[in-house]
Amino acid sequence: MIQNAWLIPIFPLIGFIILGLGNNKISKTLAGIIASCAVLASFIIGISILPGFLNGETKATTINLFDWINAGAMHISFSFLIDQLSLLMILIITGVGFLIHIYSIGYMHDDEGFNRFFAYLNLFVFSMLLLVMGSNYVIMFIGWEGVGLCSYLLIGFWFKNQDYNDAAKKAFIMNRIGDLGFLLGIFLIYQTFHSVSFAEVFEGAKGFSSGDTIIVAITLLLFVGAMGKSAQLPLYTWLPDAMAGPTPVSALIHAATMVTAGIYMIARSNILYTLAPMTQTVVLFVGLATAFFAATIGLFQNDIKKVLAYSTVSQLGYMFVALGVGGYTSAMFHLTTHAFFKALLFLGAGSVIHAMSGEQDIRKMGGLRKYLPITFMTFLIGTLAISGVPPFAGFFSKDEILALTIGPYANAIFIILSFTSVMTALYMFRLFFLTFYGTFRGTDAQQHHLHESPKTITIPLMVLALLSTVGGFLGMPAIMGKTHFLNNYLAPIFDFSNIKNEPVHPSEFAEYAIIIVAVVVLLGIILWGLNRYNKNQSVPPADDVKVSPIRNLIYHKYYIDEIYDAIIIKPLNGFGRMFNKVLENEIIDGMVNGIGKTVIWSGKTLRLVQTGAIGFYIFAMVAGIILILLYNLFMV
Amino acid sequence: MAPYFFYFLAFLSILSALMVVFSKNPVYSVLYLVITFFSIAGQYILLNAQFLAAVHVIVYAGAIMVLFLFVVMLLNLNKELEPHKSSLLKLSGVIAAGLLLVTIVGSYRGAAVQVVGSAMDTPTYDNQIGLVKNLGKVLFGDFLLPFEISSVLFLSAMVGAVMLGKKDKV
Amino acid sequence: MLTQTLKTIPIEHYIYLSSILFAIGVLGVLIRRNAIIIFMSIELMLNAVTLLLAAFSTYRSDAAGQVFVFFIMVVAAAEVAVGLAIIVMIFRNIKSIDINLLNKLKW
Numbered sequence: 001m002i003q004n005a006w007l008i009p010i011f012p013l014i015g016f017i018i019l020g021l022g023n024n025k026i027s028k029t030l031a032g033i034i035a036s037c038a039v040l041a042s043f044i045i046g047i048s049i050l051p052g053f054l055n056g057e058t059k060a061t062t063i064n065l066f067d068w069i070n071a072g073a074m075h076i077s078f079s080f081l082i083d084q085l086s087l088l089m090i091l092i093i094t095g096v097g098f099l100i101h102i103y104s105i106g107y108m109h110d111d112e113g114f115n116r117f118f119a120y121l122n123l124f125v126f127s128m129l130l131l132v133m134g135s136n137y138v139i140m141f142i143g144w145e146g147v148g149l150c151s152y153l154l155i156g157f158w159f160k161n162q163d164y165n166d167a168a169k170k171a172f173i174m175n176r177i178g179d180l181g182f183l184l185g186i187f188l189i190y191q192t193f194h195s196v197s198f199a200e201v202f203e204g205a206k207g208f209s210s211g212d213t214i215i216v217a218i219t220l221l222l223f224v225g226a227m228g229k230s231a232q233l234p235l236y237t238w239l240p241d242a243m244a245g246p247t248p249v250s251a252l253i254h255a256a257t258m259v260t261a262g263i264y265m266i267a268r269s270n271i272l273y274t275l276a277p278m279t280q281t282v283v284l285f286v287g288l289a290t291a292f293f294a295a296t297i298g299l300f301q302n303d304i305k306k307v308l309a310y311s312t313v314s315q316l317g318y319m320f321v322a323l324g325v326g327g328y329t330s331a332m333f334h335l336t337t338h339a340f341f342k343a344l345l346f347l348g349a350g351s352v353i354h355a356m357s358g359e360q361d362i363r364k365m366g367g368l369r370k371y372l373p374i375t376f377m378t379f380l381i382g383t384l385a386i387s388g389v390p391p392f393a394g395f396f397s398k399d400e401i402l403a404l405t406i407g408p409y410a411n412a413i414f415i416i417l418s419f420t421s422v423m424t425a426l427y428m429f430r431l432f433f434l435t436f437y438g439t440f441r442g443t444d445a446q447q448h449h450l451h452e453s454p455k456t457i458t459i460p461l462m463v464l465a466l467l468s469t470v471g472g473f474l475g476m477p478a479i480m481g482k483t484h485f486l487n488n489y490l491a492p493i494f495d496f497s498n499i500k501n502e503p504v505h506p507s508e509f510a511e512y513a514i515i516i517v518a519v520v521v522l523l524g525i526i527l528w529g530l531n532r533y534n535k536n537q538s539v540p541p542a543d544d545v546k547v548s549p550i551r552n553l554i555y556h557k558y559y560i561d562e563i564y565d566a567i568i569i570k571p572l573n574g575f576g577r578m579f580n581k582v583l584e585n586e587i588i589d590g591m592v593n594g595i596g597k598t599v600i601w602s603g604k605t606l607r608l609v610q611t612g613a614i615g616f617y618i619f620a621m622v623a624g625i626i627l628i629l630l631y632n633l634f635m636v
Numbered sequence: 637m638a639p640y641f642f643y644f645l646a647f648l649s650i651l652s653a654l655m656v657v658f659s660k661n662p663v664y665s666v667l668y669l670v671i672t673f674f675s676i677a678g679q680y681i682l683l684n685a686q687f688l689a690a691v692h693v694i695v696y697a698g699a700i701m702v703l704f705l706f707v708v709m710l711l712n713l714n715k716e717l718e719p720h721k722s723s724l725l726k727l728s729g730v731i732a733a734g735l736l737l738v739t740i741v742g743s744y745r746g747a748a749v750q751v752v753g754s755a756m757d758t759p760t761y762d763n764q765i766g767l768v769k770n771l772g773k774v775l776f777g778d779f780l781l782p783f784e785i786s787s788v789l790f791l792s793a794m795v796g797a798v799m800l801g802k803k804d805k806v
Numbered sequence: 807m808l809t810q811t812l813k814t815i816p817i818e819h820y821i822y823l824s825s826i827l828f829a830i831g832v833l834g835v836l837i838r839r840n841a842i843i844i845f846m847s848i849e850l851m852l853n854a855v856t857l858l859l860a861a862f863s864t865y866r867s868d869a870a871g872q873v874f875v876f877f878i879m880v881v882a883a884a885e886v887a888v889g890l891a892i893i894v895m896i897f898r899n900i901k902s903i904d905i906n907l908l909n910k911l912k913w
């Protein structure tokens with residue numbers, strides 16, 4: 001059965017080819033069916049493989065398709081690695097991907113680029129599957145670049161809007177910085193291990209001592225790639241801008257799957273990272289800073305998708321913190337639950353935007369729970385899940401990460417991360433109450449238009465809400481008496497790392513304390529939100545109202561974009577202009593034009609020799625003959 | 637007697653060649669050229685190249701010179717029409733030609749190749765190569781292809797001459 | 807008899823004779839303006855060369871030299887035919903064969 005796994009990425013590829021070639025000849029209904037079925041087929045194959053791994057019968061398998069690069073001593077095969085980790089990712093990608101495809105049928109129904117949209121989505125799913133299934137770093141890199149391309153195409157999907165195009169370019173270029181690091185990391189891996197296949201690299205890595213410089217260098221470079229793809233400081237600014245794309249894209253690519261590629265890559269390379277404690281520290285602090293920083297920005301944003309985008313950045317920071325302290329399973333756990341509830345939240349937001357005829361400003365919403373009951377309920381579940389209210393999915397995965405951070409650095413990380421968690425709850429409930437409670441603040445036309453979304457939108461919402469509710473039971477904490485299902489499932493992947501650094505198990509008291517404090521604080525936030533936004537009808541101030549400097553600073557995202565613009569883009573542009581002026585216009589053009597001018601000038605001068613008088617020509621000829629003979633006479 | 641014959645023919649050819657260049661009337665030039673050709677034909681006989689001498693007389697003195705004369709007469713050029721070149725140009729022409737002569741001779745003497753009599757004293761020396769029989773063997777043996785190609789050259793020259801000579805009606 | 811005579815004439819003399827004839831041909835080309843005279847001077851130069859070829863041929867007992875003289879005659883005859891046709895053409899067009907008037911092909 002597992003031998004059929006190579007079919008998994010084929011279906012979306014076929015879907016992409018059909019939709020891409022038959023762009024306008026296929027009806028919208030058919031296009032939606034083809035695209036969704038392609039992803040569903042992949043999902044079914046993935047599910048069919050799962051039982052073997054669950055009962056331990058199937059071992060990690062490499063499926064060799066063909067030898068791809070054979071150059072001298074270099075052999076890179078095009079092969080897939082199917083193990084517990086890649087299967088988990090496959091199921092998330094195809095499962096959530098399928099739901100989002102269904103959702104898109106309803107959401108994109110009136111868009112003229114409907115077929116193109118589904119072609120891109122299928123291409124994305126194909127690339128993402130390649131990324132997680134590749135059995136070596138090069139195949140992974142193909143997928144890595146493929147998802148970057150699809151991200152670019154889908155952010156700029158409405159390419160007639162210049163702002164959207166700029167956002168797409170920004171995402172692409174920022175990712176390129178990270179990709180360069182990733183690529184250099186692959187080069188270094190090849191130079192060190194003379195192979196890029198996971199199996200050989202990890203086998204070879206076991207021979208290195210912990211903290212070896214070359215391993216630190218490799219892992220740091222790979223982490224640069226992860227920073228770009230997973231939107232970590234300082235390469236995160238593209239992700240909020242990427243919200244320019246259609247909402248299903250934000251849900252699929254910029255929340256559930258692509259941005260988690262960095263997490264997956266580090267989890268896949270866990271052996272290397274375990275051997276590089278220094279890099280782990282870097283990962284830890286970058287993740288921590290990102291989580292905190294993005295959460296603060298999220299507090300004051302007024303665009304429903306921007307809030308969710310910063311929330312995504314923040315949650316990705318969480319996962320990196322987990323990776324930094326060696327909790328690979330916890331990172332994957334949070335990745336999984338995050339995929340569920342963040343996709344749910346984005347799709348819910350999409351449903352709201354759909355109902356509001358494209359309005360994204362939460363200041364203009366309010367009181368929507370009456371009009372969108374299903375969206376309201378599912379969005380509530382998503383909010384509870386991300387805020388960490390038990391027993392929803394986010395509670396378990398987040399608490400696991402928090403528990404891991406108790407101890408090192410005098411609990412500083414734990415405290416900051418807890419504070420971030422509180423902020424997460426704050427901005428999510430602020431968003432939730434502003435959107436669904438209070439009175440409607442939009443125009444009359446919008447109010448008249450308000451309606452619950454069609455079935456194709458609400459059904460995926462309900463399925464994801466269900467997953468967000470029960471997803472946490474994949475990894476129950478020890479104190480609840482159940483075995484940690486995900487831990488056992490992923491154990492073979494992280495064996496080596498778990499032996500190297502024994503995961504910390506906090507005391508029972510600490511775990512209970514965390515849970516109780518979390519619930520109390522969350523209840524407080526919910527009551528505060530109800531009071532502030534429902535009862536008092538408080539609304540964030542308009543853009544032109546003067547607010548306190550700190551709030552202003554945060555509202556403008558710490559002016560990070562402006563700072564980048566000032567310290568990187570402007571100087572680069574200045575350099576470019578200078579080179580254009582001096583090097584291009586003066587030197588290169590001068591050389592090229594100078595040659596032309598010289599030829600023209602000499603032609604003008606020399607043509608005067610052509611007098612047309614035959615006598616003169618003959619005279620010149622005789623003179624030439626004499627000169628040649630004289631030369632022969634005296635020189636030779 | 638034969639050496640004197642050589643020097644006589646040489647003197648005659650040089651003199652008539654000079655007259656070709658310096659005659660004012662083109663008809664005289666043509667006639668002096670005929671004399672030059674005859675003296676050169678005499679040189680060929682001295683060189684044991686009897687067949688060459690005969691062909692030379694027939695082709696040059698017979699055909700080509702008649703052609704020249706014919707054109708001169710046709711164009712009615714037998715009068716002194718030509719405006720003189722300035723004497724400065726003439727002087728420079730003379731100097732250039734003289735310089736050319738000096739350098740050619742100088743080159744020869746500078747090269748100082750000793751060829752004289754080298755083959756003539758050997759027993760294999762054949763003084764009959766200039767006869768029709770021997771020349772024909774070489775011409776239709778080793779040089780058959782160039783010989784045939786030269787006929788194509790003649791054909792094209794003939795077509796070209798006819799084309800050029802026609803009054804354009806187009 | 808003739809071979810004996812040749813032995814008394816060194817080949818240098820043929821070379822000098824050819825050179826002089828050639829130089830006279832050049833002189834004619836340089837100082838005359840009449841196209842037909844220039845043409846005849848060219849014939850003179852050709853003959854100077856063929857004479858030298860024949861001399862070398864005889865002195866070295868190699869028939870190839872004389873064969874080449876034939877080929878030069880072929881080329882000369884063809885050349886004369888075409889060249890004179892051109893001169894007739896020129897005369898027909900400009901009523902003169904003064905080469906100094908033929909300077910249209912400049913610049």
